[in-house]
Amino acid sequence: MTTATDLGRTHGYDDLPRLMGLMTGDEKHGPAATSTLDVLWVLYDRVLRVTPERRADPDRDRFLLSKGHGPMAYYAVLAAKGFLPAEWLPGFGTYDSPLGHHPDRVLVPGAEIGSGSLGHGLPIAVGTALGLRAQGRTDPAVWVLIGDAELDEGSNHEAIAFAGPAGLDRLHTVVIDNSSASHALPGGIAARFEAAGWSAVTVDGRDHAALYAAFTAPHPGRPHVVVARVEPKNA
Amino acid sequence: MDTMRDRFAPVVSRLLDEDPRLAVVLAEIGLDGFQDAMRRHPDRVINVGIREQLLVGAAAGLALTGLRPVVHTFASFLVERPFEQVKLDLGHQDTGAVLVSAAASFDWPAGGFTHMAPGDVALLDTLDGWTVHVPGHPDEAETLLRHAVAAGDDKVYVRLSVQSNRQGRLVDGQRFVTVREGRSGVVVAVGPLLDTVLAATEGLDVTVLYATTVRPFDAAGLRRATETAGTDVVLVEPYLAGTSTTAVSEALSDVPHRVLGLGVGRRELRRYGTIDEHVAAHGLDAASLRERIGGFVEAGRVPVGGRGPVSVGG
DSSP states (O other), X not given: OOOGGGTTOOOOGGGHHHHHHTSOOOGGGHHHHHHTHHHHHHIIIIIOOOOGGGTTOXXXXXXXXXXXXXXXXXXXXXXXXXXXXXXXXXXXXXXXXXXXXXXOTTTSTTOOSOOXXXXXXXHHHHHHHHHHHHTTOOSOXXXXXXXXXGGGSHHHHHHHHHHTTTTOTTEEEEEEEOSOOXXXXXXXHHHXXXXXXXXXXXXXXXXXXXXXXXXXOOOTTSOEEEEEEOSOTTO | OOOHHHHHHHHHHHHHHHOTTEEEEESSTTOGGGHHHHHHOXXXXXXXXXXXXXXXXXXXXXXXXXXXXXXXXXXXXXXXXXXXXXXXXXXITTOOEEEEXXXXXXXXXXXOGGGOOTTHHHHHTTSSSEEEEOOSSHHHHXXXXXXXXXXXXXXXXXXXXXXXOSSOOOOOSSOOEEEEOOSSOEEEEEGGGHHHHHHHTTTSOOEEEEESEEESOOHHHHHHHHHHHXXXXXXXXXXXXXXXXXXXXXXXXXXXXXXXXXXXXXXOOOOOSOHHHHHHHTTOSHHHHHHHHHHHHHHTOOOTTSOOOOOOOO
């Protein structure tokens, strides 16, 4: 049983399996949850300039979880970094819990958007990048995490096609590629972004050093996508 | 006379100069009117191309950073095509925007059904928390656009049409205006249909209320009107017939009442032609309205020594 001592404490990568274990699983969402774990950890641990204290800071980095299915890894990382108390985790999905099987920004501290329906995060991230730019806030980075099958949604293609020519260089997308799309993009995921003028890198989604290098690669004048390959969903 | 839509770009362009929080998001349609504003405010007048899902999603992102987005295209592409974005990116995210549509129910009949959206207000009625303005004159459109922009982070829909009344009236963005008083029923005329309703009810002993803000519905105003005019209520709306009958029934839920909802028919007309021809086809011309309103009010009259028809709620 967890105790109040977890409140305000931060945890390390090794604590994540225990934190995820506190949430009772929805089996369907299990693979989706672990596929994002390493990407989320590297982002929150080493890349994103956002902390629980900076949640309302207009100059914070934004992370938008578009792939809202299987959010256990997301909740675990948010708990590990002190955005939400680990005591909340065992209530996952229950009536009185703020933690649903899809996250709700109104209920989850640190969640920038509510997600679940596929294809909403990237267009919202485009607007967030535009809004920050319009206010002269050129420092904050906007990150959005989507899945490879989520790329099937046309709304994402609208956003990809716009963001490149618009030169949204503070916009970053991570595609978790667990080969779950029934009809994969011909030529590969990165090529689709590159054709629209994005900077693109494809890496091993479990390799923290490779992920960090990909996340921090310079991309002047262009939005940046990191395709993080993990083990196939149906393997 | 200019149209409501002719006012849109000049009014919003001036507001862009005055309010650093304001941003305009377009999907090619309406771009010409914002050329000057775009030069002055290149980061706050955004054209996403022909991408309506991105149009609404990007507006939500802008709102999340603290801006007040004004989003414009034809009603069919603003409310219907990206409806899930309206529901989730604005509603579920708890963000706001001002959606400003053009083309209304049949502003361009020769364009056919692809460019008609008689169901837009009914569709927004499935969501919570939307304010809906339906101006009936360019001057009112200007007033209501300013109300909409100034409404904090509220979700506001402004429905612009080329159909218009001859004169604008003082509207406050909230309440119905009493245009005529009578004792044998209340007729609520929405937006551009006021002139026709006034012509249709000439000589009838009915109260005519003018509604340019239909959500929230001015239930208190309707109830006040029924105190002298009785609880026979006719709605005349420039979009789907019956869109507001639920609001009327809720306003009068504790008293016996009758309600007749007139408006655009649900059946697809599948005709081109002119606005006037479509108005007539949907029974929204003065002669048709007189017949239907007169018949309804007459049927509700209690004959001396007898009983009127049984009152029914909605």
